[in-house]
Amino acid sequence: MKHEYDIFQLLVGNEHDEDYKKQPVIIQGITGSFGSTHSRLMIAYGTNIVAGVTPGKGGQTFEGIPVFDNMYEAVKSTGAKISGMFVPAPFFLNAAKEALDSGIKLLVAVPEHVPVRDSIKVLEYAREKDARMIGPNTPGVIVPHVMKVGIMPAQPFSNGDTVVLSRSGTLMYEVSYNLTKAGFGQRLCFGIGGDPINGTNLTEAFDMIRNRDDVRSVVVVGEIGGDAEELLADYLIETSFSKTVIAYIAGRAAPKEKRMGHAGAIVYGNYGSAESKFMKFEKAGVPVAKRPAEVPMLLAQRLQKTGLVDANC
Amino acid sequence: MRLLEFQGKELFNKYGISVPEACLVNSRDEAMKASAKLGYPLVLKSQVTVGGRGKAGAILKCTNDSELLPKFDVLINKEVKGELPRGILVEKVVAIKSELYLSFFLNRSRRCYSLIASSEGGIEIENVGNKVILDIQLEGLSQATAEETARKLGLEGNIHKSFVDFTMKLSKLVIDEEAELVEVNPIAVLSGDTLTALDAKVIIDDNAMFRHPELKKYEHISELERQAGKSGFSLVELDGNIAIIGNGAGLVMSTVDMVTDAGGKAGSFLDFGGRATTETIYEALEVISRIKRIRAILVNLFGGIVKTNLVAQAILDAYKNNLIDVPVFARITGAESDKAKAMLGGSQAKLYDTVEQAIHEVVLQVS
Numbered sequence: 001m002k003h004e005y006d007i008f009q010l011l012v013g014n015e016h017d018e019d020y021k022k023q024p025v026i027i028q029g030i031t032g033s034f035g036s037t038h039s040r041l042m043i044a045y046g047t048n049i050v051a052g053v054t055p056g057k058g059g060q061t062f063e064g065i066p067v068f069d070n071m072y073e074a075v076k077s078t079g080a081k082i083s084g085m086f087v088p089a090p091f092f093l094n095a096a097k098e099a100l101d102s103g104i105k106l107l108v109a110v111p112e113h114v115p116v117r118d119s120i121k122v123l124e125y126a127r128e129k130d131a132r133m134i135g136p137n138t139p140g141v142i143v144p145h146v147m148k149v150g151i152m153p154a155q156p157f158s159n160g161d162t163v164v165l166s167r168s169g170t171l172m173y174e175v176s177y178n179l180t181k182a183g184f185g186q187r188l189c190f191g192i193g194g195d196p197i198n199g200t201n202l203t204e205a206f207d208m209i210r211n212r213d214d215v216r217s218v219v220v221v222g223e224i225g226g227d228a229e230e231l232l233a234d235y236l237i238e239t240s241f242s243k244t245v246i247a248y249i250a251g252r253a254a255p256k257e258k259r260m261g262h263a264g265a266i267v268y269g270n271y272g273s274a275e276s277k278f279m280k281f282e283k284a285g286v287p288v289a290k291r292p293a294e295v296p297m298l299l300a301q302r303l304q305k306t307g308l309v310d311a312n313c
Numbered sequence: 314m315r316l317l318e319f320q321g322k323e324l325f326n327k328y329g330i331s332v333p334e335a336c337l338v339n340s341r342d343e344a345m346k347a348s349a350k351l352g353y354p355l356v357l358k359s360q361v362t363v364g365g366r367g368k369a370g371a372i373l374k375c376t377n378d379s380e381l382l383p384k385f386d387v388l389i390n391k392e393v394k395g396e397l398p399r400g401i402l403v404e405k406v407v408a409i410k411s412e413l414y415l416s417f418f419l420n421r422s423r424r425c426y427s428l429i430a431s432s433e434g435g436i437e438i439e440n441v442g443n444k445v446i447l448d449i450q451l452e453g454l455s456q457a458t459a460e461e462t463a464r465k466l467g468l469e470g471n472i473h474k475s476f477v478d479f480t481m482k483l484s485k486l487v488i489d490e491e492a493e494l495v496e497v498n499p500i501a502v503l504s505g506d507t508l509t510a511l512d513a514k515v516i517i518d519d520n521a522m523f524r525h526p527e528l529k530k531y532e533h534i535s536e537l538e539r540q541a542g543k544s545g546f547s548l549v550e551l552d553g554n555i556a557i558i559g560n561g562a563g564l565v566m567s568t569v570d571m572v573t574d575a576g577g578k579a580g581s582f583l584d585f586g587g588r589a590t591t592e593t594i595y596e597a598l599e600v601i602s603r604i605k606r607i608r609a610i611l612v613n614l615f616g617g618i619v620k621t622n623l624v625a626q627a628i629l630d631a632y633k634n635n636l637i638d639v640p641v642f643a644r645i646t647g648a649e650s651d652k653a654k655a656m657l658g659g660s661q662a663k664l665y666d667t668v669e670q671a672i673h674e675v676v677l678q679v680s
Contacts, residue, residue: 114417115521117491120451123424151587153647168563170615177615177646194562196421196493196605225562226421234416250566253573254549254582257363261562261584263520264421269439291571293669294369297488 005132007188007208010081010106011143021146021285024050026104028071028087028095030062035086038110038151039063042084045154046260047147050078067140070093070296075102082106082151084140093118100129103149108149109135109199113263119197126199133199136192137263139169150191162186162299165202165208166221167192167228168262171250174292175221184297187215194262202228203235210241214273217244217303219295221287224251225265244302247281248289314517315362319402320531321495321513328486331509333501335404338365342387353377354406359388359454360399364514371391374406392530399533402537407509412440412499413466415480417487419494419518425446430480432466434499454484472507479508489530491521523656535602544596546585552578553578554679559613560589568668569612579609587616594627602636608679609639613668616647624652628662642675644668 006101013020024313025042027205029035030052043049043063051074052062058069069072071083083104087095089111096107100122107126119158126133134141152169156177162184166172169191176189190205200208202220209215222229229249236245251260251267252274259266267273281288287302289295316324322332336347337360348355366372371393373384388401414432420427424605431444438444445465447458463473468624479500487495496514503509517528533540541548547562553571559565562584568580581604585597602609614624624645631637640641641662644665645653656662 050517089520113520115491115524116493116518117451117488117521120424124451157613166563166568170559170561171563171567173615174564174567177336196419196422201422201424221563223566228422233420250563250570252570253579254566254569255551258549259547260549260566260582265562265566290574291669292567293667 001075005208007141008143008212011141011149012146017286020214020255021046022048023082023147024048024078025082025084025149026051026053026071026074026078028053028083028085028099030054030086031057031060032086032195036062037080038086039077040120041154042148044083045148046145047149049111050080058183062178068292071102071104075104082149082190083108084109086134087111089113089115089136089173092222093121096133096283097125100125100131100205105131107131107133107135107199108138108140109133110138110140110151112137112194114194116197119195119199123197123199134191135199137195138193138195139172140191142189144186144189152189152191155186156180157186157189160187161214161216162219163215163217164189164219164221165205166190167194167202167223167264168221168250169222171223171248175248175295178293179219179296179299182300184296184299187212194223194264196226196264198228202232206232206235212240215243217246217299219299220245220247221275222247223247223262224249224254224260224266224274225262227272227276230276230280232275233284235287236284236286244299245284245286246289246298246302248292248295249277254286314519314520314528314532316513316515316517317360317362317399318358319360319400321515322510324486324490324515324603325510325513327432329483330482330486331507332408332513333404333509333511335402336401338385338403339389339400339583341382343542344381344403348375351405353401355381356404356406357384358402358404359391359393360400360402361393361396361398362501363394363396363491366393366633379518381479407501407503409501410504411502412496413476413502413508414441414444415483415497415499415500416494417449417484417492420448425449426451428454428462428480428484430462430466438498441512447600449484450628451488453488454481456481459484472502475506475508481509484560491518492516492526493518514584537600540603540647541600544593544600545588546597546600547584548580548600550604551581554564554608555579555675556581556583556604556607556610557613558583558585558597558601558610560615561588564613564615568611568672571668571672572611572676575676577672577674577679580604589624591623591627591630594624595630598627598631598637602631607639609675610637610641611671612641612645612647612673613671615641616645616648616650621645621647621653622656623649625652625656625662625664629656629660630660632660640678642671642678644671
């Protein structure tokens, strides 16, 4: 089956191409304190950052990388399809539109505190342009040992065949770190973002990886608020997904109607409650870990079980 | 930001949406003046942001002077689900023919705004069978869609016209003010088939506040939250005695869950975000030091980019300056955690390799 939107194609490329594992990336806001810190770390990790954009700083260089005034020039001179966005939230809408107008196909939107209306606008515009947004309020995406676009540290991640989809940044690191310690490397770790509106929601992110032969298991790191986990659980049932899925949900002990740090982490009545998510995952046959350290244990149990079934066949 | 009913109704007024005549009062004197101005029957409504006021006895009817002050006294001192009122709305009772329901909300799963309308107002919308749900464009509701909604609800003649007008105005408010939710439950149908909003539940997108300086006056946060917000922290006060600090909302939520599982009671949720420097950690401890019930502090910091010795330095400084005197239980992964461990030796702070160990110890400490 063909992937509708091949995230690996975009992030890593084709094995026999010249730019395999060196897909060009532009950083919007590269000279800011946040953007510059993380650009250096991304470069050190192997990300091929080919240009940066900061209005008014065109013509300068950053670590030998050319800086442009706008996305049109940056894309024109590099041909990049990926943009890592490190602009402040009030400038996000225009920066994202400019990126999409320039031909960017993947926006990794790191900024937190983007107004919901702006997220919806960018999302609609990206659809028009046949492009995709990850985030906002995402730690980004990482293909361990190949490249990363975002703010995640390097050391929790290792290469393997598990995919981690997470609504939280630090929990993505924490869970991946626990997986790595237990010997479960990751093929891709994908930050959905902590906002109520996600450019790529859990189900869409799952759809990007569900049919890949190099993915053996999926770990979903959810949290209270909204119904993204419930919808994913429904989708697992609907598609009879047969690979191992393990979930973890944060926020069981949080009070209702309080925003727990993330704009999207809020429970109204039963809507968005941890119980509702547990119940749906249970229905879908997905074990839910009680704490991050339990994720690799549950994964090991499940994989062992499926292994035994295979042996008996 | 959730507005109080009277604030929501102020916004309604601005958009030409009818609300009953009312006065916000904070004293017996003001209550008396309001009743003289409005005339009986009146309804006294506690101004709190939590729902279910009716069931909680926070809305009381008044038919004469002798009831007014006793009922005012009851309401002004009454906590509703832990919240004291910020005033009492004294509202004139209107003669109601029937009730309708209307709300606009940010539909997270459909990633757009949606409308819910029903001809059965006054009850919780979850329990209503007969309702219309529609997605609406970011530009707002079209006249045609509003008319179709009215038809689907079986509204005809003058009510139809009034409802379309009401819906269009409310839609404009939602879009222009960047609300996440506006719910009117119920809308009263009055004689002459005009409509008036009996209640107003309005939640504004906090992240859009920079575009709405005129809404700033409705913001109501504690001194502690203000201080935390200034430093870029997210703080939620909880009722236990273990302060929980960490980097990242998910991680801190997860830590609160684990502390609860271990039999402990979290006293605060503090996410200091991505910038873990000596200064930010110190500021976080400063915020925590103002919460008097705290008996111990649990730090869960997933580092990597963070230098852990900077965190250790902040904790040492906080003890040295007598900012805190309770023990700190910390789990800090990241660069140079050995150094951090050595630095904290001999202080009231202890570093653990896993969060489970730190939680075990902190719960023992406070129990």
